[in-house]
Amino acid sequence: MSGPRLHTPDWHVPGNVIARVSNRHGGVSAAPFDSFNLALHVGDDPAAVQQNRERLLQELPAGMCVQWLEQVHGTTVVDADWQSPQRCGDAVYVDKPGLAGAVLTADCLPVFFAARSGRRVAVAHAGWRGLAAGILETTLARFADAPDDVVTWLGPAIGVCHFEVGLEVRDIFLDACATASQRQHMQAMAFRPAARADKCHADLYALARLRLQTAGVREVGGGGLCTHCDAAHYYSFRRDGRTGRFVSIVGLAPDQH
Secondary structure: OOOOOOEOOOOOOOOOEEEEEOOOOOOOOOOOOOOOOOOOOOOOOHHHHHHHHHHHHHOOOOOOEEEEEEOOOOOOEEEOOOOOOEEEOOEEEEOOOOEEEEEEEOOOEEEEEEEOOOOOEEEEEEOHHHHHHOHHHHHHHOOOOOHHHEEEEEOOOOOOOOOEEEHHHHHHHHHOOOOHHHHHHHHHHHEEEOOOOOEEEEOHHHHHHHHHHHOOOOEEEEOOOOOOOOOOOOOOHHHHOOOOOEEEEEEEOOOOO
């Protein structure tokens, strides 16, 4: 069996920044988690998940340690360390060489952050609840850098084509807009009508871009994929229900001695 095939984000960061996104191929998990599931909380065989995580480590620079999360759709940003392999939060901040942070998703939006200096990185798990609560702004605030000195990249998530939500979700975002013009812009950019009058389609990518740009981030890359549409490569909770999770991971390469 071939090993994992990891994608490297197309963003402008120094070479010491290590960023990868997995897909569902290259692991040992049986259906419906086939095959490179990296989550322990979805009902998969823990031994298979552990073997998949070991395969992931083999694809990273030797000596890297990964900070895993128990994600709760909140706004807690965890500082990665070597002592706690799994902690509770929805974003990981890394400023020490040899450490990486990981978030697991199957429709929610993973958002990568990196200081242009290459000294600090982070990755956040952003479903609509986390976006509305401010997980991206909270993660950005963890950086000592000015917002325009932080580069961001949006990983694979469910597309607007399949992300139907209630109008109350739309209203949470619109009501948070500071001005009527911002509200109108967000309505036009991030929401589309649905077949039912009490529903709409939400664009997680657009919502994230708008929130990041409002916070002062100039460079926001990525986006445009749909995990629900691409069953060949990505897990999707909305599509399959019982399924695995793929990883978005970012870290700083170990120091060379």
